[in-house]
Amino acid sequence: MSAPAVEITGLVKSYGSTRAVDDLDLRMERGSLLALLGPNGAGKTTTVEVCEGFLRPDSGTVRVLGLDPVRESAELRPRVGIMPQGGGAYPGVRADEMLRLVASCAATPLDPAWLLDVLGLAAVRRTPFKRLSGGQQQRLSLACALVGRPELVFLDEPTAGMDPQARHLVWDLLSALRRDGVSVLLTTHLMEEAEALADTVVIVDHGKVVVSGAPQSLTVDESGTAGLRFKARTRLDTALLAAALPEGYAVRESAPGTYVVVGAVDPQVVSTVTAWCAQQGVLPEELQVGKRTLEEVFLELTGRELRA
Numbered sequence: 001m002s003a004p005a006v007e008i009t010g011l012v013k014s015y016g017s018t019r020a021v022d023d024l025d026l027r028m029e030r031g032s033l034l035a036l037l038g039p040n041g042a043g044k045t046t047t048v049e050v051c052e053g054f055l056r057p058d059s060g061t062v063r064v065l066g067l068d069p070v071r072e073s074a075e076l077r078p079r080v081g082i083m084p085q086g087g088g089a090y091p092g093v094r095a096d097e098m099l100r101l102v103a104s105c106a107a108t109p110l111d112p113a114w115l116l117d118v119l120g121l122a123a124v125r126r127t128p129f130k131r132l133s134g135g136q137q138q139r140l141s142l143a144c145a146l147v148g149r150p151e152l153v154f155l156d157e158p159t160a161g162m163d164p165q166a167r168h169l170v171w172d173l174l175s176a177l178r179r180d181g182v183s184v185l186l187t188t189h190l191m192e193e194a195e196a197l198a199d200t201v202v203i204v205d206h207g208k209v210v211v212s213g214a215p216q217s218l219t220v221d222e223s224g225t226a227g228l229r230f231k232a233r234t235r236l237d238t239a240l241l242a243a244a245l246p247e248g249y250a251v252r253e254s255a256p257g258t259y260v261v262v263g264a265v266d267p268q269v270v271s272t273v274t275a276w277c278a279q280q281g282v283l284p285e286e287l288q289v290g291k292r293t294l295e296e297v298f299l300e301l302t303g304r305e306l307r308a
């Protein structure tokens, strides 16, 4: 059986006294798309740079396509595509020259003209890199990561700074790659990107995995149902509210002033919650029945906003 696309065990990486990655485990199956989601400074880039072989772990093991990314980098390089954060190129090089140059290093490259077209760059193919907009530079950098037909790609914030139209072009291309069996590991702090694309989302914070799983499984609550949430003043008596509900329901204050009713929601449950709030003289704001967003998952687990 072939090794996983990426397997990380107990990864620790510090910069001086800053522990950027703190005992992180991760497994990514071949042909899947994994999103490392977390706020700024969570350790996403550091994790990816260790996988790319640019940084050595302080401790722990990392295997990419079954290989050690530092010791076996020569074997890995032709099989892996990399889009670093911020990209970069010679300022004077034209978009198509740059992509053709990268393609010339690969055994069986994709057609550069096709890739420029798919990424909405055909009209600027003769434009020097430094004159491309930030979003166009990002797309060219993505094209460079993909043109060699890699088995696995690492994309560090691939859509940062793109307008919604460009972002959707990139999402479509990444979905197509995944359908073709390419393994994709991307970092993002856009939860809608993770929800739209990923088979597996790994939410990281302070260098640790907070939670991981399929987006559909993370966004239902622990009872496996859609759940009910509302906001109100802090420190409501959650035990009292739970007692007003049928047996088996639980109520938590998941973050200060955010309440979650865990259990199957039906009209009677909504009515009981609002009636109980009325008795307490409390207005339940933003009352919501349905799946959580990944933003809410992060908030409930860390007490902080993902975008903060």
Ligand SMILES: Nc1ncnc2c1ncn2[C@@H]1O[C@H](COP(=O)(O)OP(=O)(O)OP(=O)(O)O)[C@@H](O)[C@H]1O
Binding pocket: 015, 018, 019, 020, 021, 038, 039, 040, 041, 042, 043, 044, 045, 046, 047, 085, 189
């Ligand atoms: N070269 C470096 N030297 C010192 N500290 C660093 C260096 N690179 C990263 N750090 C620190 O390590 C921590 C993790 O950074 P990292 O870039 O891996 O996070 P990130 O999740 O990718 O963040 P972002 O979303 O902002 O890119 C942060 O506290 C950061 O300041």
